[in-house]
Amino acid sequence: MSTNTAAVYSVQKKKVKVFPIACRVILISLILIWIYPVLFSLQTSFKTLDEFFANIWALPHTIGLDNFAKAFTKGHIGEYFINSVVIAVVSLVSIEVISVMAAYSLARLRIPHTGAIIMLCFAIQLLPTETIIIPLYMMMSKLGLLGARYLPIILAYVGWSVPGTTVILKNFFDTIPKELLEAARIDGSGEIRNLFKIVLPLMKGALSTCIVMNFTFVWGELMWAKTATLTTVKGLPLTVGLMNFKGEFGTDWPLMCAAICMIVIPLYLVFLFLQKYFVSSLTAGSVKG
Structure with a gap:
């Protein structure tokens, strides 16, 4: 046995x-x-075009920044990079400000039908982006916004990202003790001051999570950015500008890879910079006590 x-x-x-x-x-x-x-x-x-076609998998013979410099100047990546930075910064600031205000109102103020509003945000977030592009394009066209620099892209990104960001931040706002805000109200602090002086310093993890998620979407989105810039060459972001590297009879693959690296590197830098807060927000509440 x-x-x-x-x-x-x-x-x-x-x-x-x-x-x-x-x-x-x-x-x-x-x-x-x-x-x-x-x-x-x-x-x-880091390869030359001859090295690339000689052996795709081999390491480059020398390491230089010629392709990056050529992509930045002759490939207009510098111009596209600035356009993407403007779009990303304005979109992220707008998304965070609107979502913070909306989430705080839903979590801490007596807003009627809060549950229905949250369900509506969920329903909007579940809609595939592809189903919205054609109606959105028609609406932007009738409003005469398609020829404007940055505006149609930023408005769409803000509209798509606010519902999901609001739901995430609202859940984090719910975890903040009510007694903390009530004590501040007794001392004469208003709601706006409570939000910026008390609540937001406690929300670094949640805000960092939303910034990383929204920045990844805004920086790498292609379908709407391409659709919104069909009738103009102004304000092209990096993802649309990258398509110009594909020639009619051939493609300079090392040059395109240099441009791809210039698009990807900012994503890694943003995540590394906010990694501490991002990880802490994901693990928040996982351990009791």
């Missing part, structure tokens, strides 16, 4: 060891799948 028990215990112990090893292997494999295209673009960006 004791032998059988020991055998069963040994089998269970092996299963316990196999599971974490399998999880690690799967996670490492997924990381490699996601990282390799970026590494491939990075190594290709």
Whole structure:
């Protein structure tokens, strides 16, 4: 009987060891799948066109910034980069300000039908972007906004991002003790002052999470940006400008990879800068006490 028990215990112990090893292997494999295209673009960006066609997978013979300089100047990546920065900054500031105000109102003020408003935000967020583009394009066209620089892109990004951001921030606002705000009200502090002086300093993690998520969307969105700039060459963002690197009879792949790296690097920098707050917001509330 004791032998059988020991055998069963040994089998269970092996299963316990196999599971974490399998999880690690799967996670490492997924990381490699996601990282390799970026590494491939990075190594290709340092090659010449002859080196690229000689051996696609080989490392570059020399490391230089010629392709980056050429993409920045002759490929107009510098102009597209500035356009994307303007679009991203204005969109993010508008999204965060509107969403913070809306979320605080829904969480802490007595707004009628709060549940219905939250459900409406969820319903809007669940709509695929592709189903909205044609009606949105027709509406922008009738309003005469399609020829304006940046405006149609920014308005669409703000409209798409505010509902989801409001729901996220509202959930975080609900975790703040009511007694804290009531004590401030007793001391004569108004709602606006409560929001900026008391609540927002406690919301660094939530705000950082929303900034990272919204920046990733705004910086990398292509479909609406391409549609909104069909009738103009002004204010093209990086994602649309990158399509100009594809020639009629051929493509300079090292030059395009250099441009891709210039698009991807800001995403990593933003995440690394806000990683501390982003991770803390994801783990907030996971441990009691």
